[in-house]
Structures are given as C-alpha cells and as structure tokens.
Amino acid sequence: MSVIKTFGKYRNLLGELVKKDIKLKYRNSYLGVIWTMLEPLLTMLVLTLVFSELLGKGTKDFPVYILTGRLLFSFYSNGTKAALKAVRNNAGMIKKVYVPKYMYPLASVLSGYVIFLISLVVLAVVAVVRGVYPTLQLFWIVVPLAQILLLTLGSGMLLSTMAVFFRDIEYLWGVALMLLMYTCAIFYKIDSVITGTNGWIFKYNPLYAIIVNFRNAVFGQAPDFQSMFYATAFGAVLMLFGTFVFYKQQDKFILYL
Amino acid sequence: MSEMSAVTVQDLGVKFHLSEQKVDNLKEYVIRILKHQMRYKEFWALREVSFDIKKGERVAILGLNGAGKSTLLKVIAGVLKATEGKVTRSGVLVPLLELGAGFDQQYTGAENIYLYGAMLGYPKAFLREKFDEIVAFSELGEFIDVPVKNYSSGMRARLGFSIATLVEPEILILDEVLSVGDVKFRKKSENRIKEMFRQETTVLFVSHNLAQVRSLCTRALWLEKGRLVEDGPVEVVTEHFEKATTK
Known part of the structure; x- marks a missing residue:
C-alpha cells in the first residue's frame, strides 16, 4: 500500500492522538488551557525581572524580546522531548496493532505545536502593551513558524528512533537542550556577548536563525534572508535524514520495546 | 498467491536477537563495543513455515507455549516483520490480540x-x-x-x-479471546463470532481448548519450536496433537 493511501486511512488516528495529548495535559488542572498562556507569561516576568531590573539591561520592549525567544525555544524543547518518548510510551499499542509508527512522534510534535500557536496570543498582548505594534513585516512570521515545525519534526524523528535502542538518550538530550538554550540568545542581545571570535556559535545554530527572523517579523524589521535560507536548508536536511533513519529502523522497534 | 487465497505464507522465518545481557543504553553499548563484548544469541521463533489459507477457511493454530503461535499471528497481522520468506494477505484484517491493549x-x-x-x-x-x-x-x-x-x-x-x-472483517485473528468476560458475555461474544463465520470470514484461531477448536475450525496447523509439524483437517491434527502432548 502506498504511503499516501495509508496516511489517508490513519488520518483520523493522527487527529485522535493530537487531541488526546492536549486533552490529557490539561484534564486535571483547574485552569485548563489557560495554563498554556499563563506559563510563558510567568517565565517572561521572571526573566524580565532578573535581566532588566536586577542586571539593568532592559529597554521597554525587552519582555517582548524575551518572550519571542522563549516561546520558540520551549516549543522546540518540549516537542523534541515528547517525540523522543513517543515510540517508547506507545510500546503497548505498537506490539499489538499495526499502525504506521511515525504517527506517534508526529502526533506528539503536532500537539505541542497547537499549544504553541495558542500561546502566541500572549505574545500579541504583551507586544501591544509594551508598544510593539504590527507592521507589514509581520507577514514574514509564517516562515519561522513553518521552519520551527520542520526542525522539531526532523529532530523528533531522529530522537524517537534513537530512544528505542538507547534509554539514556533522554538525559543526553536534556544536556544538549541546555547548551542550545544558552546559545539561542533568548534573554540577552547578541551584540552584548559577541567578541569577534565567538560569532560562529550564533551563525551555525539553526534554532537561533529561526528566532532571529521571528523577532524581525515581530519588531517590524526586514528579514535576514541568509539565516532564513540556512534554517530552511538545515530543517529540510534534518527532516529527510530523521525520516530516513526512522524508516530504516522501524521494523526493529518491536524487538527492543 | 491465487485468487482464492486469503493468507499465503512462504518459507517464513522470524529471528530474534537475544543479547546475553540486555543493553539498552548508549553508555553500556559504547563500553561493550570497545571491549568487543557485543554478543548475540540468535533464536528462530519461526522457521521454514509455509501454508496457504483459502478464503472462508477456519484454521486453528495448535502448539505448546513458546511454539511460535503468537509470533505467527503477529507477522500475519503486520505488527512484526518477517526475517525471511513472504506473507501475503488480501482483505480487511481484524486482529483480536489481547483485547483493549490500545486503550x-x-x-x-x-x-x-x-x-x-x-x-x-x-x-x-x-x-x-x-x-x-x-x-x-x-x-x-x-x-x-x-x-x-x-x-x-x-x-x-x-x-x-x-x-x-x-466491521465484518474478511480475515479475523483470534488469540485466546473467546474467554473474555463472564459466562453471559462469553456466550454473546461466541455468537457474534459464529455470525461472522457464516459470512465466509477467514479465521485464524489460537486456543488451548481443543473442544472449542474442533467445533469452530475446519483445519489445523500444528507448530512445534517454530516449525510446522502437521497441517490437515482439524480432527486428524487435534488427535495427533493430543496424543503427542498427553503422553
């Protein structure tokens, strides 16, 4: 059966899995989906307090700067962590019923993406409150929004495959994410840390390349086409590689789960 | 595979790697590779199994625990991939393996x-x-x-x-599921399955209850240690199987 035909048959399952992730996440919390917005708002407040009040680096729109970086990074971080565990957590089903296995990492990334899109409402509100108003450049926001999904999916496919065979990938990935977080310029401006020799850290970090253009769109600046191209190429290659590895290994999953 | 076949199995073999100590983390794996200690024990759960099931046939799979019955059903259901050989099936398949496993x-x-x-x-x-x-x-x-x-x-x-x-499946796989629920529900589920039988469904049935096997099936396959020992009419095979296992 062709891939497209199979996907058509299990499209309903993808929807159900995404719905399940979101539903169960908020089922027992009193505030429900409000948490999606409250959580980034609270972290933004903490970060703004620390970096602008205590360290005195802030401008009026600094909270918007922090929030843009933080929202993208936490989607990437949560999405890849969820995808990493997706195949393992569904071991019971994988062993009993035939379902295209990529559904599991795909669904966990997509459910994170839905939550991420909802949380953008917070960004809109904070931006207006802090005097950052939309311009025509805002239309460019669709590019980083698509790129971050591609990058997360690609990483997720690769990680979920590796996690089947090696359980400690989960902890290694946690460390890698920490490193990534500090090189994404979420709560500092890069011109305050660049010394001339360490610029490559930001130049080659695909997640930072996405954040840059996301910020450009929000702050009404023209896109940086070089990072835009780099992030797209990186995401596409990673996605192809991740999918390839997943497909090559998926028949062995059942033997290791 | 002919027009009339529902399931065809050709020279099927399924191999498992039983690593002597289970290595499931990267640290162990790297250490073992470096020390040349990665050793696997090979284990064939199924080997050289061939048969052809016609549409509408009701086939029992007999065998002791560990004979490869569940592995065979999993391969036919598409959950497990064959190491060698080929499995072809035609029609909508409903696997009733461990009910409610996907909940x-x-x-x-x-x-x-x-x-x-x-x-x-x-x-x-x-x-x-x-x-x-x-x-x-x-x-x-x-x-x-x-x-x-x-x-x-x-x-x-x-x-x-x-x-x-x-749905009315064309191929139904039953793995010890006719013993679910209380007496009342068991009766009801048996009736539902018998209804399906009338509609020319192909059935693959695993059970240790030989009386049930005789009443439901027309043909039986006897597996032992992953190999097909006998394939024939249900009365004959169950009789041989009973003799061999009760002595």
Whole structure:
C-alpha cells in the first residue's frame, strides 16, 4: 500500500492522538488551557525581572524580546522531548496493532505545536502593551513558524528512533537542550556577548536563525534572508535524514520495546 | 498467491536477537563495543513455515507455549516483520490480540472508542454512527464515562471486543479471546463470532481448548519450536496433537 493511501486511512488516528495529548495535559488542572498562556507569561516576568531590573539591561520592549525567544525555544524543547518518548510510551499499542509508527512522534510534535500557536496570543498582548505594534513585516512570521515545525519534526524523528535502542538518550538530550538554550540568545542581545571570535556559535545554530527572523517579523524589521535560507536548508536536511533513519529502523522497534 | 487465497505464507522465518545481557543504553553499548563484548544469541521463533489459507477457511493454530503461535499471528497481522520468506494477505484484517491493549488508561470508555477505533483504521463518522451500538453491546452502561483505569479486566475486554468486531472483517485473528468476560458475555461474544463465520470470514484461531477448536475450525496447523509439524483437517491434527502432548 502506498504511503499516501495509508496516511489517508490513519488520518483520523493522527487527529485522535493530537487531541488526546492536549486533552490529557490539561484534564486535571483547574485552569485548563489557560495554563498554556499563563506559563510563558510567568517565565517572561521572571526573566524580565532578573535581566532588566536586577542586571539593568532592559529597554521597554525587552519582555517582548524575551518572550519571542522563549516561546520558540520551549516549543522546540518540549516537542523534541515528547517525540523522543513517543515510540517508547506507545510500546503497548505498537506490539499489538499495526499502525504506521511515525504517527506517534508526529502526533506528539503536532500537539505541542497547537499549544504553541495558542500561546502566541500572549505574545500579541504583551507586544501591544509594551508598544510593539504590527507592521507589514509581520507577514514574514509564517516562515519561522513553518521552519520551527520542520526542525522539531526532523529532530523528533531522529530522537524517537534513537530512544528505542538507547534509554539514556533522554538525559543526553536534556544536556544538549541546555547548551542550545544558552546559545539561542533568548534573554540577552547578541551584540552584548559577541567578541569577534565567538560569532560562529550564533551563525551555525539553526534554532537561533529561526528566532532571529521571528523577532524581525515581530519588531517590524526586514528579514535576514541568509539565516532564513540556512534554517530552511538545515530543517529540510534534518527532516529527510530523521525520516530516513526512522524508516530504516522501524521494523526493529518491536524487538527492543 | 491465487485468487482464492486469503493468507499465503512462504518459507517464513522470524529471528530474534537475544543479547546475553540486555543493553539498552548508549553508555553500556559504547563500553561493550570497545571491549568487543557485543554478543548475540540468535533464536528462530519461526522457521521454514509455509501454508496457504483459502478464503472462508477456519484454521486453528495448535502448539505448546513458546511454539511460535503468537509470533505467527503477529507477522500475519503486520505488527512484526518477517526475517525471511513472504506473507501475503488480501482483505480487511481484524486482529483480536489481547483485547483493549490500545486503550489509554486516563481516557474514559467513550473517548477510547474513538481512539481505539481510529487505531483500527475506522473513520470518525463511522465510529460516531456506531457509538450507541458499541456501548450497548459492551453492556458498560454508565461506566462508559469512567476512565478505563478504573475498569475491571472483564469490562476492558468487553469494550475491546465490541469495538474490534464492529466491521465484518474478511480475515479475523483470534488469540485466546473467546474467554473474555463472564459466562453471559462469553456466550454473546461466541455468537457474534459464529455470525461472522457464516459470512465466509477467514479465521485464524489460537486456543488451548481443543473442544472449542474442533467445533469452530475446519483445519489445523500444528507448530512445534517454530516449525510446522502437521497441517490437515482439524480432527486428524487435534488427535495427533493430543496424543503427542498427553503422553
């Protein structure tokens, strides 16, 4: 059966899995989906307090700067962590019923993406409150929004495959994410840390390349086409590689789960 | 594979790697590679198994524990990939392997109907239409809105059975499932399966209950240590099997 035909048959399952992730996440919390917005708002407040009040680096729109970086990074971080565990957590089903296995990492990334899109409402509100108003450049926001999904999916496919065979990938990935977080310029401006020799850290970090253009769109600046191209190429290659590895290994999953 | 075949199995072999000590983390793996200590024990769960099942045939699979019965069913169901040989099947297949294995524990029975139904590849509109029928057949009543983690194993099996047998499958795989629920539900599920039999469904059936096998099946396959020992009419094979195992 062709891939497209199979996907058509299990499209309903993808929807159900995404719905399940979101539903169960908020089922027992009193505030429900409000948490999606409250959580980034609270972290933004903490970060703004620390970096602008205590360290005195802030401008009026600094909270918007922090929030843009933080929202993208936490989607990437949560999405890849969820995808990493997706195949393992569904071991019971994988062993009993035939379902295209990529559904599991795909669904966990997509459910994170839905939550991420909802949380953008917070960004809109904070931006207006802090005097950052939309311009025509805002239309460019669709590019980083698509790129971050591609990058997360690609990483997720690769990680979920590796996690089947090696359980400690989960902890290694946690460390890698920490490193990534500090090189994404979420709560500092890069011109305050660049010394001339360490610029490559930001130049080659695909997640930072996405954040840059996301910020450009929000702050009404023209896109940086070089990072835009780099992030797209990186995401596409990673996605192809991740999918390839997943497909090559998926028949062995059942033997290791 | 001829027009009339439902399932064809050719020289099927399934090999498992049993690593002597289970290595499931990167640290161990790297250390072992460096010390040249990665050793696997090979184990063939099935080897050189061939048979052809015609449409409408009802086939029992006999064998002691560990003979490869469940492995065979899993390969036919598409869950497990064959190491060598070929398996071809035609038609809608419904596997009744461990009912309710795909349930989410936090989800209610009602939500699980949609989830498990989707997993079996049913469209949403179809599930919505059949929802009441499923609830009625499962006899869960108001428990349908309770999370599945609070169900008894009988209740879980009843719900699983009701969802899985929703469509008339062309190939039905039954792995020890006719012993679900209480006496009343067992009777009901047996009737439902017998109904399917009349509609020329191909059935693959695993059971240790030989009386049940004789009453339901027309043909039997006898597996021993992953190899096909005998393939023939159900009376003959069950008799030989009984003689061999009771002595």
